Amino acid sequence: MSTAPTTDRTRADVVLENGWVYTGCDAAPRRGGLAILDGRVLSTDDEEVARLAPGAHLRIDLDGRLVTPGFQDAHIHPILAGMELLGCDLSACSTADETVAAVAAYADAHPELDWIVGAGWSMDAFPGGTPTRGMLDAVVPDRPVFLENRDHHGAWVNTRALDLAGVDGETPDPSDGRLERESDGFPAGTAHEGAMNLFNTVRPMATEDEAYAGLLAAQEHLLGFGITAWQDAAVGEFMGSPDTVPVYFRAVREGALKVRVRGAQWWNREDGDAQLAGILARRDEAAASCDPDRFSLASVKVMVDGVAENFTAAMHECYRDHHGRPTDNRGISFFDPADMAAFVSELDREGMQVHFHALGDRAVTDALDAVERALHENGPGDRRHHLAHLQVVRSADVARFAPLGATANIQALWACHEDQLDELTLPFMAADAEEHHYPFGELSASGARLAAGSDWSVSSPDPIQAIHVAVNRVGPGEHHRPLGPDRQRLTLAQALDAYTQGTAYVNHLDHVTGRLVPGAYADFAVIDRNLFDLPPEQLHDARVDETWVGGERLFRRGGAA
Numbered sequence: 001m002s003t004a005p006t007t008d009r010t011r012a013d014v015v016l017e018n019g020w021v022y023t024g025c026d027a028a029p030r031r032g033g034l035a036i037l038d039g040r041v042l043s044t045d046d047e048e049v050a051r052l053a054p055g056a057h058l059r060i061d062l063d064g065r066l067v068t069p070g071f072q073d074a075h076i077h078p079i080l081a082g083m084e085l086l087g088c089d090l091s092a093c094s095t096a097d098e099t100v101a102a103v104a105a106y107a108d109a110h111p112e113l114d115w116i117v118g119a120g121w122s123m124d125a126f127p128g129g130t131p132t133r134g135m136l137d138a139v140v141p142d143r144p145v146f147l148e149n150r151d152h153h154g155a156w157v158n159t160r161a162l163d164l165a166g167v168d169g170e171t172p173d174p175s176d177g178r179l180e181r182e183s184d185g186f187p188a189g190t191a192h193e194g195a196m197n198l199f200n201t202v203r204p205m206a207t208e209d210e211a212y213a214g215l216l217a218a219q220e221h222l223l224g225f226g227i228t229a230w231q232d233a234a235v236g237e238f239m240g241s242p243d244t245v246p247v248y249f250r251a252v253r254e255g256a257l258k259v260r261v262r263g264a265q266w267w268n269r270e271d272g273d274a275q276l277a278g279i280l281a282r283r284d285e286a287a288a289s290c291d292p293d294r295f296s297l298a299s300v301k302v303m304v305d306g307v308a309e310n311f312t313a314a315m316h317e318c319y320r321d322h323h324g325r326p327t328d329n330r331g332i333s334f335f336d337p338a339d340m341a342a343f344v345s346e347l348d349r350e351g352m353q354v355h356f357h358a359l360g361d362r363a364v365t366d367a368l369d370a371v372e373r374a375l376h377e378n379g380p381g382d383r384r385h386h387l388a389h390l391q392v393v394r395s396a397d398v399a400r401f402a403p404l405g406a407t408a409n410i411q412a413l414w415a416c417h418e419d420q421l422d423e424l425t426l427p428f429m430a431a432d433a434e435e436h437h438y439p440f441g442e443l444s445a446s447g448a449r450l451a452a453g454s455d456w457s458v459s460s461p462d463p464i465q466a467i468h469v470a471v472n473r474v475g476p477g478e479h480h481r482p483l484g485p486d487r488q489r490l491t492l493a494q495a496l497d498a499y500t501q502g503t504a505y506v507n508h509l510d511h512v513t514g515r516l517v518p519g520a521y522a523d524f525a526v527i528d529r530n531l532f533d534l535p536p537e538q539l540h541d542a543r544v545d546e547t548w549v550g551g552e553r554l555f556r557r558g559g560a561a
Contacts, residue, residue, distance in 0.1 A: 012037050012052040014522075014551060019062025020530045024069050024501050024515035027493060028532050034067055036522040039551035044516055065545060066530045068496065069516050070228025070523035071463040072260075072503035074409045075355070075388045075453030077233055079211050079244050080119075080152070082218030084457050086210075088118025091150060091457065096125050096135070103147065104139035115204050116140055119148035120457065121156060123309055124419035130180045131156045133189030146203045148196070151458045153307045155196045162187055164202045171198070176269070176334055177312075192310045193332065211247045219259060223555040225462045226525030226544035229260035231453070231507055233355060233388070234301045236266040236282075245282060245297070252290050258549055260294055260523070262507045264301035264355040269334050273343060280350055293512055293521070299353040302344065305363035306332050308391055309424040313360030315392065320428045331360050341370040348374035348383050353506070355409070359389040361436070364397050371404050380405070386451060386506045392429070392436050393443070401448035407506050408443045409451045410498060412470035413459050415440065415488070417480040434484050440470060441488040450490075451506045452498035463499045464527070468540040470495035476540035492531060492539070522551040 017033035021044050032046030035056070043049055053059055084091070088106040093099040099121050107116050123129030136145045136158035144161035148154070162168065169185040176194030179187045191198065206214070222230070235244045245265075251257035263286075265279050279300060286297040306312025311319050314331040321327050344354050356367040364387060371385050386407035391414070401408055414421075415438035426434060444450055452470075454461040465476050470490040473482035482489070490498070504514025512521050526546035531539060547555035554561050 008037065009042065009048070012042055012056045014058045014060070015049055015053040015056040016060045016062050016067060016526070017049055017053055019064055020066045020532075021516060022066060022068045022496065022532075023517060024497060025517065029066060029530060033062060034516065034522075034524070036551045039522055041516050041518055041520045041522050043518060062526065064530065066527040066532075067516070068226075068525050068527060069500040069514055070525055070547065070549065071226045071499050072507060072509070072514070073222070073227055073230040073453040073456070073461060073463070074386070074451040074503040074506055075233045075411065076230045076456050076461065077152070078218035078222065078230065078456070079215045079232070079247060080241060081457035081461075082214030082216070082221070083206055083210060084119050085217050085221065086214060088116060088147065089120050090118060090147065091120030093121065094125060096131065099125055099131075100135055100139055103136065103145065107140045107143070114143065116143055116145040117147070117204060119152065120150055121147055122150050122420070123154070123424060129309055129420075129424045130188065130190040133157060133159050133162065133187070136189065144203070146199055151307055151455075153193055153312070154310060155191045155199070157189055157191065157199065161199060161203070165199045167198050174198070176332060193306050193312050206242050208242060208246060208250075211242050211244055212250060215247055215251055216256060219257070222259070222461055223547045224544065224557075225464075226527070226547050227259065227461065227463065228523040228525075228547065228549045229504070229507055229509060229513060231262045231264060231299065231355065231503070233264055233357075233453075233455070234266045235263035235297065237268075238266045248295055249286075249289070252295050257295060258554055260507070260509060260513065260549075261296075262299055262509075263295070263297045264299035265297055267300050267302045267343075269303070273346070276343075276346065276350070279352070283352070293509065296508070298351070298508070299355050300347055301355045301357070302340065303334055303357040304340070304367050305334060305358065305360050307359055308429070309420055311428065313391065314362040314366070315360040315429070316362045316365070316394070317430045324427075330362065333363065333366065337366040337369060340366060341373040344370035345374040345377050348381065348385070349378050351381075351383070353383045353508075354385045356385070356387045357389060358387045359391045361392040361394050361397070364390060364393050368397055368400050368404060368406060371406050372400075375404060384506050384508065388453065389455075390443075391438060392433060393439050394436065395442070398439055398442050398446050398448070401443060402446055407449045407451050407502070408440070409453060409506065410438070410440055410470070411455050411459070411466070412438075412440065412452055412490075412495065413454065413466040414438065414469075415473055416469050416475040416478065416483050418475055437484050439484075439488050440490050444490060444494055445487070449502060449505060450494065450498035451502040452495070453503065464542050464544070465540050467492070467495040467499065470498075471536050471539060474537075492536070496531070521549075523549050
């Protein structure tokens with residue numbers, strides 16, 4: 001890690017003392033504190049911090065709390081999630097009745113809206129994971145409703161929305177998705193994957209001002225969890241969303257973007273190579289107008305497959321039916337593997353990082369094949385390609401990550417038994433699928449580099465909750481059996497490093513963030529207790545007390561920053 005030199009060691013702006021500091025360079029925290037000068041780490045040496053403390057402008061007693069490098073989320077959708085916080089947000093609903101009641105309450109509170117649009121409903125709240133149009137018709141019969149589910153791979157609509165979109169029993173399923181149907185073939189009310197696009201011409205799209213408000217709301221929310229940087233997993237025009245690139249440019253221009261962001265530009269599966277020039281132009285515009293330590297557009301998001309719970313994750317083996325018999329469905333690959341390998345190689349040649357959504361084991365194989373072709377054709381570079389989600393990975397592919405230089409981008413909160421996995425996924429997969437689910441420990445043992453993210457708003461953005469699951473393979477506060485064999489667990493240090501220096505690496509920010517060393521930006525979190533002193537099953541009880549970016553405190557629990 002190379003950082004800007006710190007020449008003046010006679011004074012400090014801020015000193016935090018009497019606590020524990022996990023620098024990311026040692027196996028465990030050390031007793032002491034942190035000195036900050038001009039927005040950068042000056043020292044973590046206990047004696048030097050003590051010497052500088054009396055003259056500091058601000059002196060903070062940690063009182064035994066833990067300082068860690070700022071968390072960085074490697075896969076997140078903050079603008080969409082922020083807009084959800086401000087709209088019809090169903091993410092707190094756990095049952096079908098609660099969800100329907102929340103929709104009704106929102107519609108009653110907003111009679112001025114022509115459409116009821118929102119997101120966040122959970123598939124496991126509904127039989128088979130597929131709510132019906134009739135449930136919405138009962139509470140909103142007169143206005144169209146379009147509600148994306150929690151993972152944004154499906155939408156729930158009412159009859160009025162179907163009518164306005166011209167979607168009926170004669171409408172064929174698109175090649176990249178499907179409609180759930182009633183016995184007579186009429187759409188039942190749930191649209192999966194590309195079938196959601198059937199409503200794009202009629203449903204309202206967010207304005208730039210709404211998206212901007214969503215970004216600022218998301219930033220405030222994420223700072224409360226100690227998050228100081230992220231990789232936005234899809235910027236641009238993404239699955240019916242407004243173009244989010246101007247939103248980020250505006251936030252940079254107005255000084256409102258306080259965290260550090262790398263944007264992964266959406267690779268539209270309809271546009272092919274014709275979109276490359278525009279992607280490169282936006283990358284270059286960001287490089288010319290923004291501090292690269294604040295905002296970059298040098299990544300591209302490639303969505304290889306769907307999700308397992310609606311049987312669109314691309315698998316090597318066929319999904320099973322309700323009786324455990326193999327079907328002929330192996331999920332959906334959104335790109336021909338040879339075509340994907342070709343355009344990934346071209347992106348690599350142009351210096352772009354590729355951020356893959358690869359959830360099923362066949363998608364992982366195809367993504368690694370694409371990285372391997374790029375490496376063969378272009379030679380080694382510093383692109384830092386990474387594969388996100390990795391729900392099922394064959395052992396043969398686990399061993400390929402390190403030699404190819406591919407980073408495993410993990411969403412650790414998902415690696416536990418819960419209803420959506422146990423009822424809608426595992427029963428329809430091969431008998432040994434659980435053994436290969438979210439194989440974080442196996443990946444780490446193979447030498448693969450790990451980064452970590454949340455996929456918020458799909459799931460909570462709280463890194464501490466995700467770290468708890470990575471270590472325990474059990475949900476926070478739950479008492480289920482652990483998911484998979486013990487070898488898939490991570491140590492606390494491994495999980496914490498993935499959420500700090502691992503993501504800093506894929507964000508190309510590891511030269512200035514990810515570890516607390518002299519010269520690095522003073523991006524850090526203050527946690528209310530020392531995680532390393534806790535029994536593993538109590539990790540989820542910890543909370544972030546403060547969040548600092550560039551030496552500025554941007555969040556303090558229970559008070560103004």
